[in-house]
Amino acid sequence: MVERIKRLISDLQDFYLLAFNGLMGIFRRPFYLKDTIEQMDYAGAGSLLIVLIVSLFIGMALSLQLSAELASLGLKMYTGKIVGIAVIREVGPVTVALVYCGRVGAGMASELGSMVIGHQIDSLRVFGVDPIKKLVTPRILSSLIILPALTTIGDAIALLGGYYVAVFVSNQSGYVYWSSIRDILDFENVFSGSVKPFIFGFIIATVSCYMGLTTKGGAKGLRRSTTNAVVLSIILIIISDFMLTRILLYVLGFTL
Amino acid sequence: MIVFEDVYFSYGTRSVLKGLTFKVKESERVAILGGSGEGKTTILKLIVGLLKPDSGRILIDGEDITLKEEDELMDIRKKFSIVFQDGALFDSLNVKENVAFCLREYTKMSEEEIEQKVRELLRIVGIEEAIYYMPDELSGGMHRRVAIARSLAVTKPKMFLYDEATTGLDPINAENICQLINELSKDGTGHIIVTHKLVDALRVAERFIFLKDGRIVFDGNIVELKESQYPDLVIFKKELQYVI
Ligand SMILES: Nc1ncnc2c1ncn2[C@@H]1O[C@H](COP(=O)(O)OP(=O)(O)OP(=O)(O)O)[C@@H](O)[C@H]1O
Numbered sequence: 005m006v007e008r009i010k011r012l013i014s015d016l017q018d019f020y021l022l023a024f025n026g027l028m029g030i031f032r033r034p035f036y037l038k039d040t041i042e043q044m045d046y047a048g049a050g051s052l053l054i055v056l057i058v059s060l061f062i063g064m065a066l067s068l069q070l071s072a073e074l075a076s077l078g079l080k081m082y083t084g085k086i087v088g089i090a091v092i093r094e095v096g097p098v099t100v101a102l103v104y105c106g107r108v109g110a111g112m113a114s115e116l117g118s119m120v121i122g123h124q125i126d127s128l129r130v131f132g133v134d135p136i137k138k139l140v141t142p143r144i145l146s147s148l149i150i151l152p153a154l155t156t157i158g159d160a161i162a163l164l165g166g167y168y169v170a171v172f173v174s175n176q177s178g179y180v181y182w183s184s185i186r187d188i189l190d191f192e193n194v195f196s197g198s199v200k201p202f203i204f205g206f207i208i209a210t211v212s213c214y215m216g217l218t219t220k221g222g223a224k225g226l227r228r229s230t231t232n233a234v235v236l237s238i239i240l241i242i243i244s245d246f247m248l249t250r251i252l253l254y255v256l257g258f259t260l
Numbered sequence: 261m262i263v264f265e266d267v268y269f270s271y272g273t274r275s276v277l278k279g280l281t282f283k284v285k286e287s288e289r290v291a292i293l294g295g296s297g298e299g300k301t302t303i304l305k306l307i308v309g310l311l312k313p314d315s316g317r318i319l320i321d322g323e324d325i326t327l328k329e330e331d332e333l334m335d336i337r338k339k340f341s342i343v344f345q346d347g348a349l350f351d352s353l354n355v356k357e358n359v360a361f362c363l364r365e366y367t368k369m370s371e372e373e374i375e376q377k378v379r380e381l382l383r384i385v386g387i388e389e390a391i392y393y394m395p396d397e398l399s400g401g402m403h404r405r406v407a408i409a410r411s412l413a414v415t416k417p418k419m420f421l422y423d424e425a426t427t428g429l430d431p432i433n434a435e436n437i438c439q440l441i442n443e444l445s446k447d448g449t450g451h452i453i454v455t456h457k458l459v460d461a462l463r464v465a466e467r468f469i470f471l472k473d474g475r476i477v478f479d480g481n482i483v484e485l486k487e488s489q490y491p492d493l494v495i496f497k498k499e500l501q502y503v504i
């Protein structure tokens with residue numbers, strides 16, 4: 005038992021070191037620009053389509069649910085406002101992060117894991133290349149850039165999906181929908197929505213890289229680290245989303 | 261000069277090396293023999309500082325590498341050229357980029373110079389035609405050759421380390437690799453080759469170290485090897501008896 009606690013603490017320490025050094029690598033030479041761009045391409049261009057599809061349908065479903073409920077209360081004109089707030093502050097960042105985690109995070113963990121198993125990480129170290137800087141920093145940096153970008157696009161598409169349902173299915177006024185969206189695009193909402201993807205991106209990249217780099221023992225080990233990367237990222241995203249929401253509401257002066 | 265002084269090493273709770281002591285001079289041609297899982301690869305990793313011993317000292321040219329941090333180990337690692345068991349090529353890069361890896365990392369060569377240097381290195385190992393292949397398109401033998409070419413890319417090493425360079429290869433490829441290893445050590449550069457094939461060890465080494473249960477149970481030249489009656493070593497030697 006004591007052994008396990010000790011192991012947990014030393015694992016946590018390793019994780020913090022990786023996260024810290026990976027992040028600091030952004031400011032320290034050497035810079036691996038090419039690797040970063042390659043990662044951005046993989047993470048960004050590769051995830052765009054799935055983010056579009058997922059966001060579109062989530063926006064539509066949300067709008068559908070709310071229109072139905074609000075219509076029975078005679079408050080249909082609030083659909084845009086509620087959909088907008090939900091998407092921008094909460095649903096958008098979280099769904100896009102989950103999609104990103106399933107696609108990119110899993111990819112990072114399995115790629116780095118197979119590099120560990122194939123002694124490629126050892127090769128890097130023998131050649132005097134710091135694996136953290138060469139592999140982890142580009143992945144963190146690209147996630148810090150790409151996830152917020154994807155979230156913005158996802159938000160827009162979700163709102164568009166919401167608009168489609170509100171106007172063409174629930175027969176609401178398009179003008180009311182958009183003007184209520186415009187109203188909620190104030191500093192508070194946009195700020196709370198745009199802080200999250202940075203944090204989520206950092207979590208996904210560091211957790212996935214850590215799991216990949218600590219892979220042990222063949223194909224089974226690879227499976228374990230990939231699964232762990234996704235599961236742990238998802239849990240951390242959901243928990244940190246709640247905490248962030250709490251903090252942001254407090255900082256931005258909302259009363260509950 | 262590589263010196264191991266009473267080195268103990270374990271992976272977690274599984275102890276692998278139990279008190280290893282030996283010295284290898286730079287110009288020596290050594291084979292480390294032993295069954296699978298006896299810790300041969302582990303020894304090579306300890307030499308280049310990829311792993312740290314639990315206790316004991318490892319001196320490279322008089323410097324204790326067990327006390328060094330990762331960034332201080334760089335100068336030590338430059339003294340060696342190591343080829344890992346499975347080649348350890350970067351599988352996302354083609355052969356050219358694999359061999360060029362260190363050139364790109366450490367030199368400011370132009371694209372043409374790199375191409376030229378890569379071709380030159382691939383010619384040494386005899387597979388220039390594979391320059392644009394991806395690692396997964398290479399056969400086992402080609403894989404090893406590319407790995408050797410890559411390890412030659414930077415500076416002239418003081419010593420070569422090969423992990424199972426010939427294992428799993430057909431006799432012709434194994435012979436070629438052995439020739440290549442001897443060729444590279446012609447000018448007096450030594451090497452340590454780790455293997456469980458005595459046949460190949462005899463081709464490239466003049467000193468033999470036999471590992472069993474985490475300890476060295478035999479260390480000597482060919483004459484002593486012939487005479488040794490150590491049970492496991494006798495089994496290894498049996499392999500050689502079957503002459504047509
Ligand atoms: N990363 C690791 N984690 C835990 N145990 C390991 C690890 N790497 C190796 N081992 C164990 O350490 C022992 C020695 O491994 P090593 O790779 O040095 O053997 P080897 O002599 O090179 O074997 P082979 O001839 O099969 O390559 C083995 O029993 C192996 O199971």
Ligand SMILES: [Mg+2]
Pocket residue numbers: 300301302345423424
């Ligand atoms: Mg081995």
